[in-house]
Amino acid sequence: MKSIVxxxxxxxxxVLRLADREIPQPGQGEVRxxxxxxxxxxxxxxxxxxxxxxxxxxxxxxxxxxxxxDAVGPGVEGIAVGDRVWVSLAxxxxxxxxxxxxxxxxxxxxxxxxxDDASFELGASIGIPGITAHRALTVAEGGPTRLSxxxxxxxxxxxxxxxxxxxxxxxxxxxxxxxxxxxTTSPAKTEYxxxxxxxxxVNYRDDDAAEQIxxxxxxxxxxxxxxxxxxxxxxxxxxxxxxxxIAIYANDGDKPFAIDIRSNMGLNSRYQFVLLYTVGWxxxxxxxxxxxxxxxxxxxxVGEEAGLPLHHFPLTETSDxxxxxxxxxxxxxxxxxxxx
Numbered sequence: 626m627k628s629i630v631x632x633x634x635x636x637x638x639x640v641l642r643l644a645d646r647e648i649p650q651p652g653q654g655e656v657r658x659x660x661x662x663x664x665x666x667x668x669x670x671x672x673x674x675x676x677x678x679x680x681x682x683x684x685x686x687x688x689x690x691x692x693x694x695d696a697v698g699p700g701v702e703g704i705a706v707g708d709r710v711w712v713s714l715a716x717x718x719x720x721x722x723x724x725x726x727x728x729x730x731x732x733x734x735x736x737x738x739x740x741d742d743a744s745f746e747l748g749a750s751i752g753i754p755g756i757t758a759h760r761a762l763t764v765a766e767g768g769p770t771r772l773s774x775x776x777x778x779x780x781x782x783x784x785x786x787x788x789x790x791x792x793x794x795x796x797x798x799x800x801x802x803x804x805x806x807x808x809t810t811s812p813a814k815t816e817y818x819x820x821x822x823x824x825x826x827v828n829y830r831d832d833d834a835a836e837q838i839x840x841x842x843x844x845x846x847x848x849x850x851x852x853x854x855x856x857x858x859x860x861x862x863x864x865x866x867x868x869x870x871i872a873i874y875a876n877d878g879d880k881p882f883a884i885d886i887r888s889n890m891g892l893n894s895r896y897q898f899v900l901l902y903t904v905g906w907x908x909x910x911x912x913x914x915x916x917x918x919x920x921x922x923x924x925x926x927v928g929e930e931a932g933l934p935l936h937h938f939p940l941t942e943t944s945d946x947x948x949x950x951x952x953x954x955x956x957x958x959x960x961x962x963x964x965x
Contacts, residue, residue, distance in 0.1 A: 628726035629943040632683045634675035637947040641673070641686070643940070649721075649730045651698035656736050658712060663724035663940075663960040664689035664749035666790070667875075670951045672716075683721065686943070688714050690724030691739055691748025693965050701733045709739040713752030713909070717902055724749075725943050727962055734906055737913040743920050745965065746935055750927045750957045751794065751916055756901055758794035759912035761850045761872035762802070764897040769802075772915045774922070777804035781842040783864065784808045786852035787818035787826065790957055791874060793933045794925070795850045796821040798916075801924035807841055809834065809857075814955060820932030835863035845869060855880030862888045874899040933957050 626648050631640040651657045669686050671677060694708040704710070715731045716723035722731050739748040762782065763769060769776040782799040786792040787808025799806045800822040808823035811830065818826045827837045838846065838860075845866025851857060851873045861871055862885060873896060876882055884896075901909065919925045927933045934956030938946040943960055950958050 626727040627940060628685050629723075629940065630683060630685055631673060632681060634673065634681045637670065637673065637944040637951070641944045641947065646726070648728050651696050651701075651730045653698055654700045654733055655698040655730050656694055656701060656704055656710075656733050657696040657728055657730045658690070658692045658710060658736070659695040659728055659965065660690050660724050660726065660962040661692040661745040661965040662690060662749035663687045663962055664752060665946050665950045665958040665960065666753045667950060668753060670947045673947065685716065685721050685723035685726050685729070686947070687724040687960070688716050689749055689752030690715060690729070690962075691745040692963070694736070695728060697733075704733055704736060709741065709743075709745075709748075710736050711739045711748035711752060712736050713756060713913075714901060724962075725940065725960060734910065737917065740917070740920055746959060747920070747925065747927050749959055750790070750933070750935075751920075751925060753901060754790035754957075755794045755798070755916045755925070756909055756912040757791050757874050757899055758798055758850065759915060760899050760901070760904060760908060761791075761795060761874055761897075762799055762848065764872050764899070765848045765870040766868060766895060771911060772798055772802045773918065774801060775803045777802035780804045780847045782806050783838065783846040783849045783861075784818075784823070785829070785850060785857050785861075786810065786877065787821065787823055788814035788932070788955055789852060790933065792850065792852060793817070793821045796823050796932075797925050798919060800824075801919050801922065805841070807838055807846065809860075817932040817934075817955065820930060822932075829857065829860065835860055838864045842866070848872065850874070853877040853880070855882040858882060858885070862892070862894075865892055865894055868893045868895075870895050870897060872897045872899055927957060935959055937961055
């Protein structure tokens with residue numbers, strides 16, 4: 626089978642290469658998937674460059690993907706050959722199980738059903754972004770711990786970076802769950818947050834950004850889904866309500882982030898950091914179930930008209946796909962593996 630591999634850490638165009646590998650066989654509790662589409666996330670290029678540390682080992686990149694179950698190992702229940710599925714964290718602690726290849730074998734707990742009327746593009750887009758957004762939206766004191774229509778009724782959610790993949794999913798899931806959604810973006814990306822379903826969009830660069838948000842939420846926002854903790858710290862504290870929550874899943878721009886003790890004590894605020902690798906499989910499974918319910922309700926569309934432009938690359942151009950994500954491409958970068 627055709628696979629993209631690397632055994633060194635470094636730039637995509639230097640270390641990624643196309644290789645022929647044996648089709649792997651699923652073992653106890655494992656599932657083999659014929660991959661249709663592989664999704665590229667920032668975590669994929671960060672791993673490949675060594676940003677997370679660790680030694681270089683032979684690896685296949687990309688954590689997310691979608692396709693059709695091709696074989697199941699002993700002990701697998703509820704998943705059958707021919708099932709349409711999406712997969713996330715495919716390569717976590719399994720470096721050769723990334724989705725940038727024609728077939729991948731992963732533990733059954735990482736595989737989730739994909740509805741017949743949902744595209745493989747959607748399936749490859751929702752893994753890490755959707756689960757991260759779900760976790761961020763369900764960490765506030767008093768819940769909810771699960772999302773469904775009405776679960777966030779009466780809540781005001783601020784989504785920083787509403788044009789990114791996680792921000793896009795957070796807007797959609799929060800809107801589906803009944804929240805009033807405010808997003809911050811740059812002016813050039815306002816249309817993407819609006820298309821995703823944000824009720825209000827604010828230019829985070831405006832001097833009066835906090836005042837604009839407070840007009841929508843006079844008592845402050847209940848929860849902030851934060852992509853740039855350092856850069857947005859002052860704004861977040863200016864608009865958070867007492868006992869509100871800031872869920873941090875990234876620090877885009879790498880501006881130093883420091884806790885303002887006095888301000889946070891005055892707010893009785895709480896911070897929750899979100900990284901899927903260590904969040905716990907029970908939370909990932911719950912998120913996947915809620916995401917699939919949202920998909921069934923038509924609440925998680927992707928594409929230009931839904932505020933998440935899709936950028937397609939063939940497997941042979943995986944290096945270009947990685948470079949596009951590393952350069953900050955707006956939307957979702959996908960690698961087309963097979964027509965299924």
